[in-house]
Amino acid sequence: MSRHMISMGGRRQKAVDDEERTLIVPPSSSGGDLPDQDASATGFIYVLAFFSALGGFLFGYDTGVVSGAMLLLKEEMNLSTLWQELLVSSTVGAAALSALSGGFLNGWLGRRVCILLASFIFAVGGVILSAAPDKAVLLVGRVTVGLGIGIASMTVPVYIAEVSPPNRRGQLVTINSLFITGGQFIASVIDGVFSYMGRGGWRYMLGLSVLPAVLQFVGFLFLPESPRWLLAKGRSQEARRALSRIRGDRGVDEEYAAIRTSVEKEKKGAGLVISRILSHGPTRRALIVGCSLQMFQQLAGINTVMYYSATILQMAGVRDVKQAIWLTAATSATNFVFTLVGVWLVERVGRRKLTLGSLMGTGLSLTLLAVGFLLAAQHSPPTTLHPVDAQNSTCRLYRSCEFCMLDPDCGFCYREDDSRVYNSSCVPVNQASTDNAAWGRCSNQTEATASPMWAYNYCPTSYSWVVIMGLILYLAFFAPGMGTMPWTVNSEIYPLWARSTGNAWSAGVNWIFNVLVSLTFLHVARYLTYYGAFFMYTGLVAVGLLFVQGCLPETKGLPLEDVENLFAGRLCSCGSSSATRDVHYVRVNGRGSHPSDSDASDAE
Numbered sequence: 001m002s003r004h005m006i007s008m009g010g011r012r013q014k015a016v017d018d019e020e021r022t023l024i025v026p027p028s029s030s031g032g033d034l035p036d037q038d039a040s041a042t043g044f045i046y047v048l049a050f051f052s053a054l055g056g057f058l059f060g061y062d063t064g065v066v067s068g069a070m071l072l073l074k075e076e077m078n079l080s081t082l083w084q085e086l087l088v089s090s091t092v093g094a095a096a097l098s099a100l101s102g103g104f105l106n107g108w109l110g111r112r113v114c115i116l117l118a119s120f121i122f123a124v125g126g127v128i129l130s131a132a133p134d135k136a137v138l139l140v141g142r143v144t145v146g147l148g149i150g151i152a153s154m155t156v157p158v159y160i161a162e163v164s165p166p167n168r169r170g171q172l173v174t175i176n177s178l179f180i181t182g183g184q185f186i187a188s189v190i191d192g193v194f195s196y197m198g199r200g201g202w203r204y205m206l207g208l209s210v211l212p213a214v215l216q217f218v219g220f221l222f223l224p225e226s227p228r229w230l231l232a233k234g235r236s237q238e239a240r241r242a243l244s245r246i247r248g249d250r251g252v253d254e255e256y257a258a259i260r261t262s263v264e265k266e267k268k269g270a271g272l273v274i275s276r277i278l279s280h281g282p283t284r285r286a287l288i289v290g291c292s293l294q295m296f297q298q299l300a301g302i303n304t305v306m307y308y309s310a311t312i313l314q315m316a317g318v319r320d321v322k323q324a325i326w327l328t329a330a331t332s333a334t335n336f337v338f339t340l341v342g343v344w345l346v347e348r349v350g351r352r353k354l355t356l357g358s359l360m361g362t363g364l365s366l367t368l369l370a371v372g373f374l375l376a377a378q379h380s381p382p383t384t385l386h387p388v389d390a391q392n393s394t395c396r397l398y399r400s401c402e403f404c405m406l407d408p409d410c411g412f413c414y415r416e417d418d419s420r421v422y423n424s425s426c427v428p429v430n431q432a433s434t435d436n437a438a439w440g441r442c443s444n445q446t447e448a449t450a451s452p453m454w455a456y457n458y459c460p461t462s463y464s465w466v467v468i469m470g471l472i473l474y475l476a477f478f479a480p481g482m483g484t485m486p487w488t489v490n491s492e493i494y495p496l497w498a499r500s501t502g503n504a505w506s507a508g509v510n511w512i513f514n515v516l517v518s519l520t521f522l523h524v525a526r527y528l529t530y531y532g533a534f535f536m537y538t539g540l541v542a543v544g545l546l547f548v549q550g551c552l553p554e555t556k557g558l559p560l561e562d563v564e565n566l567f568a569g570r571l572c573s574c575g576s577s578s579a580t581r582d583v584h585y586v587r588v589n590g591r592g593s594h595p596s597d598s599d600a601s602d603a604e
């Protein structure tokens with residue numbers, strides 16, 4: 001019987017028992033190929049990945065759809081800014097809480113039941129939202145879908161990783177991220193379509209998520225539980241049956257034995273899992289790496305860039321709301337398409353290189369975005385008219401659009417002629433709707449070309465192309481690496497006993513930083529200006545780059561049972577040991593047996 005291991009600087013030597021000898025196999029030159037002779041890659045695994053990743057789709061859909069729905073809701077239900085913020089952030093807040101408790105549920109009920117539970121919650125949430133008679137019920141619906149998102153976000157990657165063969169695991173887990181961004185894209189298209197409907201259109205936007213939720217629920221009634229979880233629960237016969245079903249015709253003795261050995265080794269521990277994780281060096285280090293990756297994903301500002309894309313497009317001269325909605329769909333399409341690149345690259349270049357390359361590109365594009373905003377600020381149009389302000393608001397104090405738009409109570413009213421701005425003033429915004437001014441020329445906005453323009457939260461500028469380039473490059477670099485790898489890597493760096501808890505904590509960190517970054521963005525922009533905010537994200541990405549360079553080991557191709565050993569040494573020694581990191585050790589039986597074909601592919 002043969003098993004495979006990667007060694008870091010010979011640390012693994014002590015694990016080799018007397019009956020075995022160690023062969024040093026150079027890294028395969030075909031490291032990037034996904035050998036199809038591996039019979040384990042049956043169609044069934046893709047069916048499993050598809051139905052699981054519907055959880056990712058719902059995560060993306062429910063977080064993405066709200067911006068378009070809000071445009072209609074705020075008019076129809078007369079929502080104050082506070083209520084709008086509540087309806088958006090309550091989902092993310094609830095997701096953070098349920099992701100954290102999802103670890104316990106996962107260990108207790110299993111991956112399959114948790115996925116069933118999440119799809120059931122999604123469906124109930126969708127029904128509540130589409131039938132909501134008032135804003136309080138809407139809030140209940142948004143919290144409900146948030147609870148579903150949290151559980152799905154931590155369970156789905158774990159389930160996919162546990163049922164996948166090692167050489168396809170990264171790709172299959174990354175499909176979940178593809179479904180997240182796919183969900184965000186479809187949500188923006190649905191927003192576009194139903195925005196024409198006017199009254200009640202939001203009911204369809206929010207309610208349509210019931211369909212994929214029901215599809216997932218029904219699908220999972222027929223799909224197997226993770227064999228690893230079943231074995232951990234002592235249900236060995238069911239585990240073997242599930243594994244045989246997933247692997248198709250291929251013999252599963254070897255894989256089954258490997259999982260059982262690792263489960264038995266892990267059974268010894270007692271006490272709260274999180275304290276066991278923290279008191280055991282390798283799992284503590286894995287948790288630090290996993291949580292930090294999730295934190296840096298959010299600190300790179302993805303959700304402000306996505307959220308802010310409509311404003312960026314307005315700066316570029318897109319005045320029509322419908323057009324802005326469709327162009328926002330183009331932004332989420334870009335995010336989706338480049339996630340596809342990630343799915344393609346993950347087994348070819350590996351997690352580490354993909355993350356490093358992505359962070360570098362993300363940092364450079366953020367710099368470009370910041371420079372674009374800086375140029376726009378430096379050439380910001382001055383206020384030329386100073387109308388009498390009976391309320392004595394702060395708006396009359398601002399001498400240029402830049403300062404005016406940074407004050408959430410003010411907007412910029414102007415006329416334009418061949419992109420030359422004239423007759424401009426800074427006036428208070430209408431508190432009921434930011435679409436027009438509280439009083440004066442811009443208080444009664446009509447489609448008529450003769451009426452002056454109203455810019456809230458942005459300034460007209462001729463440097464918008466720099467910002468748009470930055471936006472596209474940002475998505476192109478972020479999506480394949482930083483958008484996907486934090487989820488993928490977390491699904492594979494913990495041993496079985498720590499896997500659900502580790503993923504729950506790291507997903508919780510992701511959601512907490514998601515809330516923090518989105519809630520603080522406008523305040524940060526107010527104090528540091530927009531370019532300052534984007535320079536700040538660049539700085540945070542640079543710190544993330546150093547962290548990943550030093551601390552993220554490569555997990556590509558390793559059986560889950562062996563990944564823990566990558567964290568056996570000092571934290572953040574990966575960079576310095578990169579020479580030894582590529583040395584692959586294949587343990588083979590001492591009686592002269594040879595690695596099988598599938599062994600060779602696993603050892604890559």
Ligand SMILES: O[C@H]1[C@H](O)[C@@H](O)[C@H](O)[C@@H](O)[C@H]1O
Nearest residue numbers: 177180181302303483484514
């Ligand atoms: O991986 C996803 C993806 O990148 C999404 O576009 C983003 O909205 C999420 O916050 C993130 O976790």
